[in-house]
Amino acid sequence: MFTEETFPSTRNPSGSESNVVDATTPFSSAVDARFRMGASRSPEGKEITVDSRSLLRDGERWLPVMGEFHYARYPRTEWRDELLKMKMGGIDIVATYVFWIHHEEIEGEFDWHDQRNLREFVALCGELGLYSVVRGGPWCHGEVRNGGLPDWLLASGCQPRSDDPAYLRPAHRLYEQIARQIEGLLWKDGGPVIGFQCENEYGGPAEHLLTLKNIAREAGIDVPLYTRTGWPELTTAPPPGELMPLFGGYPDGFWDRAVSEMPPGFAENFLFRTVRADVSVATDQLGVREIGEEPENRYYPYFACEIGGGMMPSYHRRIRIAPADITALALAKIGSGNNLQGYYMYHGGTNPEAKLTTLQESQATNYWNDLPVKTYDFQAPLGEFGQVRPHYHSLRCLHQFLRDFGPALSTMPTFLPEMLPKNTADDSTLRWAVRTDGRSGFLFVNNYQRLAEMPPKSNVRFDIRLGGGTLCVPSGPVTIPANSSFFWPLHLSFNGADLIYATAQPLCRLTAGQTTYVVFSTTGDVPAEFVFDATATVESTTGTVTATASEIRIARITPGTDAAIRLRTPANTRLVVILLDEKQAMTCWKAELRGQERLFLSAATLICGDDSVRLSATDPADFSVSILPAPALMDQSMTLEPTNDGLFQHFAIVRDAPAATLPVSVEQIRAAGTPRPVSMGSAGVAEAPTDDDFGNAAVWRIVLPQPEDLTRDLILRIRYYGDVARIYRNGVLLNDNFYNGDPFEIGLRRSAPGIYTDELLLKILPLSPDAPIYLPADAWSQTDNQAAPVIEIYETYTAELTVVDDNGSLPSTHPYEPSSFQKFRANTKT
Structure with a gap:
């Protein structure tokens, strides 16, 4: 039972009514709904299910990250490396469109070969330990000619995107072809395909979506999740539980009719709000709509499939994305209650060659926008040619947090403060929210908005009213940095040590033996402060300690790679806090190497295999890595001698760059x-x-x-x-x-x-x-x-380091085939 004593910081409330969240409302589960999904159990007995709060994996809460990557827009020979980059970036699920026109450009002639080989792509996802969601259309959009519908279909006189039998017959044939390509790769077969999306951005009668779902099931597409886009509003209400609505939100949109900066609506995505729909999506085809929520959404968890990972420039809107546009929006969606973090696009590509026409969306084909003929780079975290962008790393930090803390976060609803911004032009009211289950939680702040200069907010403290009292964070007023976005933990337990709060952002945690390491990042110039329950014992710290009968307050901590705080928990285990500055945090990775989870610090892009680490960088000076705990490593047949880097062991790799750049x-x-x-x-x-x-x-x-x-x-x-x-x-x-x-x-x-x-x-x-x-x-x-x-x-x-066995020999296993699924034959099915 909570008491005021549970929250010692309540003795000096901030008195700032503008920064108050009331989360005392007893937590109640969402509406009980019965979902009519497909087979949820794999041959090994593993289960993927869903309830009205979140996904569950073997009965445990799961908050996965999904990234869109279009196989047909990328060379087949490069899929493996790019999927591994996605996995290292924190992607759990790879979503991909099946563009009908890419496969049946000529009626009756299906092409599933080379980079159009859906089967091989999905099998490779499984081989690398990634799940897959197939977005099967028939209409997809994706800035493809006719939204993906073949020209011959439009010329046939049928009514597309309807229950017209003349449309459903070829659509049925398409679904049968997709089913053949993923046969044996479904979750129920031990494969990676866990979801199938019917249609896209569909706003007609719900009955058509149910028709498509039934066709998919008849064709053999039997999966744990059937989905639809949650926008626009359907003209008839779908029966509850048939199709999961997935939402999105973009920092800007090439499709908007305006030729000015930030048309109305997009800035809403940088606010914390509980309304899921984004009315700025698809304004070209749907027009400007009022913000609202379909009543049916109360049956479903808040899931997203199209959080903008970037944005394409169209001819009339030449949008240029800043990395913080993407990171701040992603954080705002998590803080607003999203429990499936799905990005469109996570990886860019190039439109493939066609037999009859080019394959881009254009006004010449009576569509809404003119897109480039070839490029579909999307300014995504991973570019059209595999370029690694800054927001790949900033999102990776967020995804590492979700992997370790997402199961708990998924049970926490969002509570908004008593004072909210009047509108998106209000840059004086602090934008923040709390997700909490009534005791534990996270405080989210987004003082960032695309193309707006958000000033610092001074004299800030947060009063969070929980069931046991009001938690005041931090101990004294602080200044929220300009153009910043971050989150702080509230009442997290680590092996019995209760972290009451910290003014630092959690990145990830790692357990090695009896010691748990928790990595945090500083928040700009905000002083890092950690407050623990007094039942823990501080063994050492780089900061100063103030103790009372109920809490231990540690402040003035020096960030770095050493232990910021060492504690002994009531369970007689050790907790080690590592506090990195923001620049160091962007180089922090967590991955498995030689069967053990480890922490890595490297400015290079890492790919970890079973027994090796590949580093990639545009500057060979970035070829170094610090590891905790560190194995013995070999580089080019030479065992590396590590040096101490705080708690880590540092490995320097020497590579000589070419004497001069290649002349053009x-x-x-x-x-x-x-x-x-x-x-x-x-x-x-x-x-x-x-x-x-x-x-x-x-x-x-x-x-x-x-x-x-x-x-x-x-x-x-x-x-x-x-x-x-x-x-x-x-x-x-x-x-x-x-x-x-x-x-x-x-x-x-x-x-x-x-x-x-x-x-x-x-x-x-x-x-x-x-x-x-x-x-x-x-x-x-x-x-x-x-x-x-x-x-x-x-x-x-690139540089590749190999783990050395205890006897000094090299392991014989393939370095880049970590697999939690069966290996499947990826031969094309015709």
Whole structure:
């Protein structure tokens, strides 16, 4: 039973009514609902189920992270490395669209080969220990031609996306084909496929979605989860429990009709709120809607499938994403109660070649926007050519937290403060929320909003009213940093030691023997303060200790790789707190190596196999790693001698970068002509240029030096000013870019060796100063359409360290095949 004494910090309440959350309402479970899902048990007896609060794995709460990656938009030979990057980034579930037009462009001729091989992709997910959700359409969108519907289907006269039998017959055939591709790979078979989405962004009668679900089941797609997008509102209410509604939210949208910064609606996603729907999604096709909630949502847990991992530029909206746009929005969704953190997109790609047409969405096909012909990079955490972006690392920190603390978090509803922002323009009211089960919980703060300068908030304390009293955090007023987002723990128990609160963000925890290590990150300049129940005993600390009869307060802690705090718990186990600064936290990884979970600190991108660690970086100076607990490691047949790095052992890897960057020869063939007048397309927004328009483009011939090693991961980076840039290889379009101020990048390795000998032409269309488009203000600052592009090559280097056995020999197992699923034959089924 709680008493005021349980919360010693209540003796000096902050008195700040603006920072009060009342979470005294007794916790009650969500509405009891019976879900009509598919087979939930694997041959090994493992179960994946769902209730109205969360997913469950073998009866235990589960808050997974899902990332979208389109197999048909990425070379098959590179899937393995990219999926491993996703896994190391904290992804548990790989979601992927099956675009009908990618597979049956010509009626009756299905293509499941090479990078269109769904079966091999899903099997590889399973082999690498990743779950899979197949988003099967028939209509998908995904910025694909006709939303993924083949041209022949539209020409047939049927009524798409309806129960018209003339539509359902070919749709049934599509589902049967998908079922054949994933046959034997379903969860009930011991495979990775745990979910199937019917349709996408569908706003008609619910009966059509139920028809599609029944067709899927008849075809043999029997999975633990059947889903739909939770937007827009259906015209008829679906029976409860048939399809799980999944939601989303983006920092900005290429689809909006406005050509101004941050159209109304998108900023709402940076607020904490309990309404799940995002009315700014798909305003091109659905228009502007009022914020509301479908009554049926009370039956379901709050799940998301489309939290923006980035954003594509369209021709009329050249959005440029900042990494913090993505991280802050992701944190806001977690703080708002989301229990399935699904991103669209997590990995970028390139539209594949087709037989009859190009495959991008365009106004020329009576769709809403003009997208690039080839690139679908999406400014995602992992780019079109595998580039690792800063938000890959910041999201990875969040995902490590969810993996270790998500099961508890999933039981905690969201409570909003008594004083909320008046609107998204209100930058003076602090934005925060608490998720709690009545005792334990987490305090979330988001003082960030895209393209807004959010000022610091001074003299802040939080009064959190729980069942046993009011918890005041921290002990004295602090200043919340400008443009910051973070969360702090409340009443977490570690082996019997109760952490009452900390003004530091938990990253992950690790148990080794009788010792539990918990890693935290500082919050900007906010002083780190840890308050424990007095039943614990402080053995050592880098800070100062103040003790009372009920609590131990540790402050003025120095962040670093040593133990910030060592405690002896009432259970006679040890708790070690590691406090990293924010820069160090971005280099913190947790992964299994040689059958043991370990902590890693490295600025490189890591991939851990059973017995090896691969480091990748664009700067060889980043080739070092600190490990806790550390095994013996070998690099290029030489055993490495570690040095002490606090609690870690530090391994330095020496690699010499090439003496000089690879030179690129650039020759101008034609100067740019007069900028074309930009017309409005059928959907009422600026229309992208046609192939003929590029007759007016500046043309540059690029000659690349051929490296001796064609497997080197080289990327061509082009800094330019203009409207649209295209690269042609022997007259065939290789890639394209809608200018938004960022460089245009093209991976070279996948096109080797021909790309080094074939003719490469760069065409840059001049930009009209009065083009009716949105472009970031600084991107307009360069106005010289005749300026020469700056072209360079950069490289991603790799180093691989291998665990040395006790006898000094190397292990014989494959280093990159950690598998919790059976291995399946991935041969194409036709």
